[in-house]
Amino acid sequence: MKIELAKSYGFCFGVKRAIKQAEKTKDAATIGPLIHNNDEITRLKNDFNVNTLNDISELGNEKKAIIRTHGITKQDLDNLKTSGREIIDATCPxxxxxxxxxxxxxxxxxxxxxxxxxxxxxxxxxxxxxxxxxxxxxxxxxxxxxxxxxxxxxxxxxxxxxxxxxxxxxxxxxxxxxxxxFNTICDATFKNQEAIKSLAMKSDVMIIVGGKNSSNTKQLFLIAKEHCKDSYLIENENELDYRWFNNKKLCGVSAGASTPDWIIEKVVKKIENFS
Missing domain, CATH: 3.40.1010.20 (4-hydroxy-3-methylbut-2-enyl diphosphate reductase, catalytic domain)
Incomplete structure (x- = not known):
C-alpha cells in the first residue's frame, strides 16, 4: 500500500508562533488550552512547565499568563491587564x-x-x-x-x-x-481543505490526525469523508486499527493545524508497518 501526505497539512503559522512563545516563556500558565492538541499540551507541560487553566479565575501564584491561540474575551483580557502579571499574547494574528x-x-x-x-x-x-x-x-x-x-x-x-x-x-x-x-477564513485553512479534498478523491482510505476538539481538524475529516467513505479521525498512532488498511492501495494522510510533526511521523511509521 502506498502512503501519500496531503500537499498542505499540519501546523499553521499561528500555532507555530504560539508554541515558540510558550517554549521561550516556560513556567507559565495558559488561559485555556494553548492549542487543540492534547499530546502537544502534555509535552509543553512536561518539558517547559507550561500549565493549562480553564479560565482566568483559576490563576493563582503564576506570574506569567499566556493567552491561547484562539484568544480570550475582551473582558478577560482587561481583567488580566490589571492583575500585574506578565502577559504573553499568543492569540493568532x-x-x-x-x-x-x-x-x-x-x-x-x-x-x-x-x-x-x-x-x-x-x-x-x-x-x-x-x-x-x-x-x-x-x-x-x-x-x-x-x-x-x-x-x-x-x-x-x-x-x-x-x-x-x-x-x-x-x-x-x-x-x-x-x-x-469580511472574509476572515485563514488562508492556511483554505489550503488544507483544498489539499485534503484532492487527496481524498483518489485515496482508498484517509487518516486525519488531530485533536478531536479541534474545529479545523473536524472540518478536514468531514471533507475527507465526503470523498472517501473509509476516512478516520485519530489523535495519535495508538488509535490506528490495522483492519482499516486491508486490501487498500492508497492511504492518504492529513493533519489539523494544531498537529505537530512528531505525532504525524509516528502515525505514518505505524501505517508503514501495517502495509
Missing amino acids: FVKKPQEIVEKMSSEGYEIVIFGDSNHPEVKSVRSYATTNNYVVLDENELNEVKFKNKVALVSQTTKKVEKFMQIANYLMLKVKEVRV
Whole structure:
C-alpha cells in the first residue's frame, strides 16, 4: 500500500508562533488550552512547565499568563491587564483580525453576524468585541426570524468552509440594505481543505490526525469523508486499527493545524508497518 501526505497539512503559522512563545516563556500558565492538541499540551507541560487553566479565575501564584491561540474575551483580557502579571499574547494574528473588525464595525453602528460555532473559544473571543446586536450562526436559515436594521457586518470563524460563508453572505445581501462582508477564513485553512479534498478523491482510505476538539481538524475529516467513505479521525498512532488498511492501495494522510510533526511521523511509521 502506498502512503501519500496531503500537499498542505499540519501546523499553521499561528500555532507555530504560539508554541515558540510558550517554549521561550516556560513556567507559565495558559488561559485555556494553548492549542487543540492534547499530546502537544502534555509535552509543553512536561518539558517547559507550561500549565493549562480553564479560565482566568483559576490563576493563582503564576506570574506569567499566556493567552491561547484562539484568544480570550475582551473582558478577560482587561481583567488580566490589571492583575500585574506578565502577559504573553499568543492569540493568532488571523483571530485578532475579526476581533478588530467586529469592534470597529460595532462602533460604526453595524449589527454583527459571525459564521461559526457559538461555543468555540475563538468565536466567544470575537463576539465579545461586539457592542451592537450580534448573532452567531452555522446556517443562513438561523437568521430567518431576525429583523435587521439597515446595516450588517459579516465575519467568519477562521477555520470554516468558504462555500458556506458565501451562502450566508448572499443571504444577507438579499435581506439587508447594506452588508459589509469580511472574509476572515485563514488562508492556511483554505489550503488544507483544498489539499485534503484532492487527496481524498483518489485515496482508498484517509487518516486525519488531530485533536478531536479541534474545529479545523473536524472540518478536514468531514471533507475527507465526503470523498472517501473509509476516512478516520485519530489523535495519535495508538488509535490506528490495522483492519482499516486491508486490501487498500492508497492511504492518504492529513493533519489539523494544531498537529505537530512528531505525532504525524509516528502515525505514518505505524501505517508503514501495517502495509
